[in-house]
Amino acid sequence: MQPLREVTIDRLGSAGDGVVETPEGPLFVAGALPGERILARPLGRRGEGQAAEVTEILQASPDRVAPPCPHFLTECGACALQHWAMPAYAAWKRARLVEALERAGQPDAVVAELVIAAPNTRRRADLALKRLQGGAMALGFHQRGSAAVADLSTCHVLDPRLVALFRPLRELLRRMTALKREGSAVLNLLDSGPDLLLRTDGPIDAAQRAMLAAFGTAHGIPRIAWALKDGIVENAAQAGPVWLELSGAAVAPAPGAFLQAAPEGEAAIIAAVMAGLALQKLPVRARIADLYAGIGTLSFPLAARGRVAAFEGDAAAVAALDAAARKAGGQVEAIRRDLAYRPLLPAELNKFGAVVLDPPYNGAVEQVAQITRSTVPVVVYVSCNPVALARDAATLVKAGFKVTSAVPVDQFRWSPHLESVVSFRR
Numbered sequence: 512m513q514p515l516r517e518v519t520i521d522r523l524g525s526a527g528d529g530v531v532e533t534p535e536g537p538l539f540v541a542g543a544l545p546g547e548r549i550l551a552r553p554l555g556r557r558g559e560g561q562a563a564e565v566t567e568i569l570q571a572s573p574d575r576v577a578p579p580c581p582h583f584l585t586e587c588g589a590c591a592l593q594h595w596a597m598p599a600y601a602a603w604k605r606a607r608l609v610e611a612l613e614r615a616g617q618p619d620a621v622v623a624e625l626v627i628a629a630p631n632t633r634r635r636a637d638l639a640l641k642r643l644q645g646g647a648m649a650l651g652f653h654q655r656g657s658a659a660v661a662d663l664s665t666c667h668v669l670d671p672r673l674v675a676l677f678r679p680l681r682e683l684l685r686r687m688t689a690l691k692r693e694g695s696a697v698l699n700l701l702d703s704g705p706d707l708l709l710r711t712d713g714p715i716d717a718a719q720r721a722m723l724a725a726f727g728t729a730h731g732i733p734r735i736a737w738a739l740k741d742g743i744v745e746n747a748a749q750a751g752p753v754w755l756e757l758s759g760a761a762v763a764p765a766p767g768a769f770l771q772a773a774p775e776g777e778a779a780i781i782a783a784v785m786a787g788l789a790l791q792k793l794p795v796r797a798r799i800a801d802l803y804a805g806i807g808t809l810s811f812p813l814a815a816r817g818r819v820a821a822f823e824g825d826a827a828a829v830a831a832l833d834a835a836a837r838k839a840g841g842q843v844e845a846i847r848r849d850l851a852y853r854p855l856l857p858a859e860l861n862k863f864g865a866v867v868l869d870p871p872y873n874g875a876v877e878q879v880a881q882i883t884r885s886t887v888p889v890v891v892y893v894s895c896n897p898v899a900l901a902r903d904a905a906t907l908v909k910a911g912f913k914v915t916s917a918v919p920v921d922q923f924r925w926s927p928h929l930e931s932v933v934s935f936r937r
């Protein structure tokens with residue numbers, strides 16, 4: 512075991528750890544806050560530095576507060592920052608977007624105040640499941656930096672309607688032979704009620720399907736889907752339709768579909784996208800490209816500004832978006848396309864008055880490169896990763912785009928993640 516070290520934390524790192532520079536490289540201390548003097552126990556290498564844990568706080572930050580959740584840090588690794596007072600936390604999150612835009616060559620960009628989703632409003636959970644010795648079932652998020660599962664009794668981030676399912680779901684899974692060692696349960700809270708996708712490491716038989724059907728009826732879950740590890744998803748039990756209203760369109764998302772994490776976050780993202788476009792002089796019935804459209808969270812509100820071509824790579828998402836778009840009256844067209852392998856080319860992009868893109872975590876290198884070669888005048892970039900945003904925004908800025916608005920949205924409350932909506936004009 513390495514000896515304890517007395518250190519003073521310099522800053523918070525991008526994973527939410529307290530960081531202090533040492534001659535051997537940075538020390539990343541989970542649970543420590545900027546300015547705190549602590550005794551830290553090094554735990555082993557992490558990247559260019561070392562991970563460490565706090566053994567004693569010698570001088571606490573004035574911004575340290577009592578975390579609301581009993582599982583925070585000691586067991587559950589999903590939240591990193593429940594112990595930080597809101598003003599300091601909000602300033603740090605907003606600064607992540609300011610720094611990303613500085614790195615992109617836009618140090619004077621005006622960044623709005625952070626929009627923060629309230630506790631207990633997350634509507635999507637990807638829960639890990641692990642069979643314990645004696646047959647019990649652990650259900651929760653992973654422990655920090657570990658494959659171990661924190662067996663949760665509560666959660667201060669998730670919607671209470673999802674938290675209420677923890678106990679009965681754990682009991683159901685304890686009795687299911689399909690779950691031998693491990694699996695996962697994706698819970699999406701739709702307008703039709705909770706939607707459950709179970710992944711197990713063993714097959715389900717007729718008796719287990721009947722158990723799932725009875726569970727769905729008892730807990731108001733219209734659909735329970737099941738898949739063997741990463742296999743094909745099938746409906747194991749469906750008692751009624753599923754739906755989610757997206758700006759007036761009724762969408763039936765596939766099991767486990769991507770949803771924006773919290774309704775408040777989704778509303779803030781849509782408002783920022785629409786405000787970003789409103790700053791521009793788009794023709795009245797402009798054509799708008801919605802890239803990485805998912806099930807159409809942005810496509811349907813964008814339809815209020817013009818005709819929308821919605822491009823998405825996932826077949827199930829495109830099918831859900833297409834069906835809802837047809838019912839909604841034809842302002843939105845859903846197109847399946849892999850935008851990393853086959854990005855929209857300049858000749859295609861030039862038909863649009865504006866491009867909205869909401870890529871996955873790693874950003875959109877190939878697609879952004881094509882945008883810079885096009886004549887598209889307006890780009891609105893929705894990002895869940897400030898590092899990828901900084902890189903892609905730098906590409907746009909080098910090609911002559913300028914930031915016209917920037918809104919940070921905290922829909923992953925208490926995590927180090929940040930959602931941002933940044934609008935650009937050529």
Ligand SMILES: C[S@@+](CC[C@H](N)C(=O)[O-])C[C@H]1O[C@@H](n2cnc3c(N)ncnc32)[C@H](O)[C@@H]1O
Pocket residue numbers: 769770771803804805806807808809822823824825828848849850851852869870871895
């Ligand atoms: C952050 S989500 C945004 C979805 C949607 N805009 C929303 O707000 O709900 C990113 C989307 O990109 C899609 N995606 C990921 N890689 C892709 C690719 N190479 N080509 C096209 N779509 C992709 C995912 O399936 C997912 O729907």
